[in-house]
Amino acid sequence: MPSTDDEVPLVRLDEVQPGRRVKVxxxxxxxxxxxxxxxxxxxxxxxxxxxxxxxxxxxxxYRVKGTDYSIRRCDAHLVVVRFEED
Amino acid sequence: MPHExxxxxxxRARRRxxxxxxxxxxxxxAGNPNVGKTSLFNALTGARQHVGNWPGVTVEKKIGIRRxxxxxLEFIDLPGTYSLTANSIDEIITRDYIIDEAPDVxxxxxxATNMDRNLYLTTQLMTxxxxxVMALNMFDVSxxxxxxxxxxxxxEFLEIPVVPTxxxxxxxxxxxxxxxxxxxxxxxxxxxxxxYGDELERKISVLVETLDQDPEISEKYPLRWMxxxxxxxxxxxxxxxxxxxxxxxxxxxxxxADHEEIEVEMAERRYEVIDAILGQALVxxxxxxxxxxxxxxxxxxxxxxxxxxxAMMWGAFTLTFTVSIPFSAMIDAAFAHLSGxxxxxxxxxxxxxxxxxGIISGVxxxxxxxxxxxxxxxxxxxxxxxxxxxxAAFNMDRIMANLGLHGKSFIPMLMGFGCNVPAxxxxxxxxxxxxxxxxxxxxxFMSCGARLPVFVLLAGAFFGAAAGTxxxxxxxxxxxxxxxxxxxxxxxxxxxxxxxxxxxxxxxHLPSTKLVLAHTWERTRMYIRKAGTVILLGAIIVWLMASLxxxxxxxxxxxVAGMIGKVLEPLVxxxxxxxxxxxxxxxxxxxxxxxxxxxxxLFGGGEGGGSLVKGLTDPSSGLNAAxxxxxxxxxxxxxxxxxxxxxxxxxxxxxRWTAFSVVYSLVLAWLVAFLFYRxxxxxxxx
Numbered sequence: 006m007p008s009t010d011d012e013v014p015l016v017r018l019d020e021v022q023p024g025r026r027v028k029v030x031x032x033x034x035x036x037x038x039x040x041x042x043x044x045x046x047x048x049x050x051x052x053x054x055x056x057x058x059x060x061x062x063x064x065x066x067y068r069v070k071g072t073d074y075s076i077r078r079c080d081a082h083l084v085v086v087r088f089e090e091d
Numbered sequence: 092m093p094h095e096x097x098x099x100x101x102x103r104a105r106r107r108x109x110x111x112x113x114x115x116x117x118x119x120x121a122g123n124p125n126v127g128k129t130s131l132f133n134a135l136t137g138a139r140q141h142v143g144n145w146p147g148v149t150v151e152k153k154i155g156i157r158r159x160x161x162x163x164l165e166f167i168d169l170p171g172t173y174s175l176t177a178n179s180i181d182e183i184i185t186r187d188y189i190i191d192e193a194p195d196v197x198x199x200x201x202x203a204t205n206m207d208r209n210l211y212l213t214t215q216l217m218t219x220x221x222x223x224v225m226a227l228n229m230f231d232v233s234x235x236x237x238x239x240x241x242x243x244x245x246x247e248f249l250e251i252p253v254v255p256t257x258x259x260x261x262x263x264x265x266x267x268x269x270x271x272x273x274x275x276x277x278x279x280x281x282x283x284x285x286x287y288g289d290e291l292e293r294k295i296s297v298l299v300e301t302l303d304q305d306p307e308i309s310e311k312y313p314l315r316w317m318x319x320x321x322x323x324x325x326x327x328x329x330x331x332x333x334x335x336x337x338x339x340x341x342x343x344x345x346x347x348a349d350h351e352e353i354e355v356e357m358a359e360r361r362y363e364v365i366d367a368i369l370g371q372a373l374v375x376x377x378x379x380x381x382x383x384x385x386x387x388x389x390x391x392x393x394x395x396x397x398x399x400x401x402a403m404m405w406g407a408f409t410l411t412f413t414v415s416i417p418f419s420a421m422i423d424a425a426f427a428h429l430s431g432x433x434x435x436x437x438x439x440x441x442x443x444x445x446x447x448x449g450i451i452s453g454v455x456x457x458x459x460x461x462x463x464x465x466x467x468x469x470x471x472x473x474x475x476x477x478x479x480x481x482x483a484a485f486n487m488d489r490i491m492a493n494l495g496l497h498g499k500s501f502i503p504m505l506m507g508f509g510c511n512v513p514a515x516x517x518x519x520x521x522x523x524x525x526x527x528x529x530x531x532x533x534x535x536f537m538s539c540g541a542r543l544p545v546f547v548l549l550a551g552a553f554f555g556a557a558a559g560t561x562x563x564x565x566x567x568x569x570x571x572x573x574x575x576x577x578x579x580x581x582x583x584x585x586x587x588x589x590x591x592x593x594x595x596x597x598x599x600h601l602p603s604t605k606l607v608l609a610h611t612w613e614r615t616r617m618y619i620r621k622a623g624t625v626i627l628l629g630a631i632i633v634w635l636m637a638s639l640x641x642x643x644x645x646x647x648x649x650x651v652a653g654m655i656g657k658v659l660e661p662l663v664x665x666x667x668x669x670x671x672x673x674x675x676x677x678x679x680x681x682x683x684x685x686x687x688x689x690x691x692x693l694f695g696g697g698e699g700g701g702s703l704v705k706g707l708t709d710p711s712s713g714l715n716a717a718x719x720x721x722x723x724x725x726x727x728x729x730x731x732x733x734x735x736x737x738x739x740x741x742x743x744x745x746x747r748w749t750a751f752s753v754v755y756s757l758v759l760a761w762l763v764a765f766l767f768y769r770x771x772x773x774x775x776x777x
Contacts, residue, residue: 032355035351037178037591038591039351039354039355040174040176040178040354041173041178041591041593042593043354043355043358044173044174044176044211044358045173045208045593045595046207046208046211046362048355048358048359048362049355049359050359050362050363051362056384056387057387057388057391058393059391059396059485059486059488059489060391060392060393060394060395060396060397060486060489061397061489061490062489063488063489063492064485064488064489064592066387066391066485066596070207070208070362071205071206071207071208071375072205072207072208072595073595073596073598074593074594074595074596075481075484075485075488075592075593075594075595075596076592076593077488077492077497077591077592080591080592080593
């Protein structure tokens with residue numbers, strides 16, 4: 006993990022409120038889900054914008070690399086992110 | 092761009108037997124889902140297509156032919172994929188075809204409005220060593236929204252021909268064909284756009300050297316691709332080495348590799364390269380809030396999202412019913428007229444009866460339902476094409492999650508409203524076996540278009556002004572039963588956690604009239620064709636069984652049909668059905684449309700051309716609103732039609748699960764119909 010931004014706390018993607026932008030730091034978990042997250046562009050360094058929550062608060066819509074995805078909270082929980090200064 | 096040598100590629104070149112003498116070229120189309128790949132395939136090949144299946148699986152394989160500048164081009168439409176891992180059947184088919192069949196050229200179809208994600212597949216296609224031509228599809232859309240793509244830079248960086256196309260407007264096709272032919276003749280030089288950094292590259296070259304010691308492997312496979320996949324921990328690729336002399340050394344090299352970490356690192360490197368290319372070749376319009384966002388603020392709104400979804404569905408069914416009534420009435424009248432004319436003018440009595448009571452009544456009663464089916468399919472196609480269906484899945488996913496399913500199961504379930512056969516086939520995009528089985532097994536409860544005629548008929552006859560609502564209610568019943576069944580299966584026979592659900596949310600766009608109409612027509616045509624084949628045959632059999640033995644009154648208790656119905660009648664007597672309903676339901680197993688068709692013959696046709704509705708509501712029918720509600724429920728839920736049972740068997744590969752589906756739905760149908768009938772009687776519907 007890079008040490009330069011140590012003062013910015015790390016959070017999980019599912020905890021980020023709609024309207025915020027974050028940068029991916031790390032992916033937890035294993036196997037298929039992780040591979041899927043990688044394929045849509047959730048790679049370390051990628052900027053993710055939290056767009057909106059579904060009517061029942063889950064799943065959440067995220068914008069990654071210009072495309073919007075619906076991702077469940079439990080799956081987004083595997084993505085460790087850091088808040089990005091706008 | 093890092094470029095590394097292609098020293099192993101001469102092996103592969105040998106495999107590419109070129110057919111100069113006949114100028115026959117095999118061209119595969121690969122790309123992400125929803126990039127217009129199939130539209131492009133259609134634009135390229137026109138009507139000259141052949142649809143089959145990939146060996147061993149029921150994934151559709153489309154092949155089309157086209158001549159261009161003295162070459163015979165054979166196009167193969169590969170399934171849409173995001174990457175070339177072994178995640179799903181689709182991905183395995185795509186990569187096996189590219190690796191094992193080595194097509195002469197691969198057209199990589201890219202959505203110009205969504206380059207980042209699409210180029211990820213490009214990085215993977217390039218490692219396979221295939222000759223690539225990029226079709227930058229929906230180029231017109233990306234230009235219209237203000238993106239500026241530098242095509243020359245793209246070609247320079249990627250080192251492959253890049254052709255802007257629009258499959259919907261059919262532009263760019265000639266240039267694409269030219270490039271394909273040229274690329275096939277070009278001296279092949281291998282290139283790969285991604286370098287994975289010193290450490291990984293070292294590992295890759297050691298693996299490549301090791302693999303190269305087995306000539307069988309090095310002739311068959313692109314070694315760099317294979318090495319990358321091995322480092323990523325791809326079991327499917329590792330299996331390809333079994334029996335090879337290099338298997339053990341390769342396994343030894345991989346023992347200390349942390350596949351998970353390597354995978355992330357490689358994905359990261361691929362996206363770095365993509366970012367670098369797009370940074371130079373693409374100027375994006377800076378629209379942070381798109382029109383889609385505004386629409387979604389309403390359609391996925393916390394309080395409005397789900398009510399709007401339900402209202403839309405209810406509206407669609409009500410509209411279907413009201414719009415189509417006059418057209419159905421016209422068809423009904425025309426067939427009644429025709430049937431009457433035949434009765435009067437054909438002298439041979441049995442022939443007149445066969446034509447009028449059997450064929451014309453049977454087929455006519457099926458054709459009456461072409462208007463509602465057309466309208467319903469049209470409305471669904473519009474919702475699908477605008478991108479709303481993805482929002483419906485987004486809105487409903489939480490509910491599906493509670494039931495142990497996910498939004499991906501939602502799409503096949505919606506498709507089930509059209510026909511369960513393609514809907515069940517579409518479940519193959521669901522990676523997890525248990526998720527897939529549950530989605531398959533609940534699908535028949537989603538009321539397909541073939542059952543609609545029965546509902547329209549019965550609701551129209553017994554529920555008057557509330558017919559639309561009654562039909563809507565039946566659809567809801569199907570959804571509820573599907574949900575309960577899913578929950579039941581998830582907590583008993585198919586225990587386990589559902590697989591992750593990551594779904595793309597396409598931008599909204601105005602539906603293309605051409606596409607929507609094509610979709611609607613294709614589905615409606617399937618229905619009409621069935622009317623001309625299975626239904627026609629069914630109508631003749633029904634007529635025969637209703638007329639035999641010769642001399643009995645048509646469709647009476649003394650006929651074969653009546654006798655079979657009579658034998659089984661006690662089984663359905665508690666539901667308020669008589670033997671004629673038994674016969675209709677029996678034939679409905681062949682194709683559900685036959686339930687309506689048979690009711691037509693048994694309740695309408697026999698009464699000298701009287702209207703079917705009158706025949707049904709006549710006291711002699713033994714039916715009332717309560718038993719009609721029960722019959723609608725029974726028709727909805729009972730054993731899926733022959734074609735659906737066949738596809739369940741094929742897709743699950745299990746005779747037990749197929750038998751489960753048949754028995755479970757039959758028992759359930761009986762119970763629910765009984766409940767409806769009794770409840771209806773209690774409410775005074777008798």
